Amino acid sequence: MSMGKTPFQRFTDNLQYAQRMIHGGVTLEKLGRARVDLGALTSDNAPHPDDLYRASWTQCVSALDHWLHEAIIAYIVDHTGDINWKRPARLEALKLSMGEAERLYRGSTPARVVIRQFLERELKRSTYQKSSAITDGLRLALHLDGGQIWKHIGDPLQLPAHQAIAKQDGIGERRDKIAHRADLDEQGQRTPMSATDAQLTLDWIAHVGTTIAGLLR
Known part of the structure; x- marks a missing residue:
């Protein structure tokens, strides 16, 4: 992890890594068409361009998932102690353990540290890859319902909320297929994947992340 960078900067770094995988796949495709002999790199056992596109796809989904955990927690922690911030109902429904409540009561640990540790424990069970989980996570921090969240995401691309939801879910389902069934x-038969497929997914995940970052400002 790069020190000194914000969570969103690390998110964009991860997407840049995914972008390099796409470039690598395109290069392999060009070498294959040119029949360039580079030894093991172009052997039958060498990585196929599709493999790099699949790796890019899963990297993008994982980047969004990891960043959302950090961003949601950071937003809530930053508002800890703000008496003017109305807590969303989903956040109010979370229950501190007795030990955490006692630490807050005694003041032995700063409140923000206790809240961060509590949220990290609560959210580690969540996977922010598909629309419903992303919505649930964001509703811990925002006074928006799922339709409103995905409308914000879809509007700049002239997509209605239900199409934005379907797009995110399709990306998450393909990620699961790659990770659990080798695609x-x-x-x-392995499902084909092109550089265009991978690039469109990267662009979408970048857009989703940028839009959500705006909502969490």
């Missing part, structure tokens, strides 16, 4: 279909 194989029901007939045991």
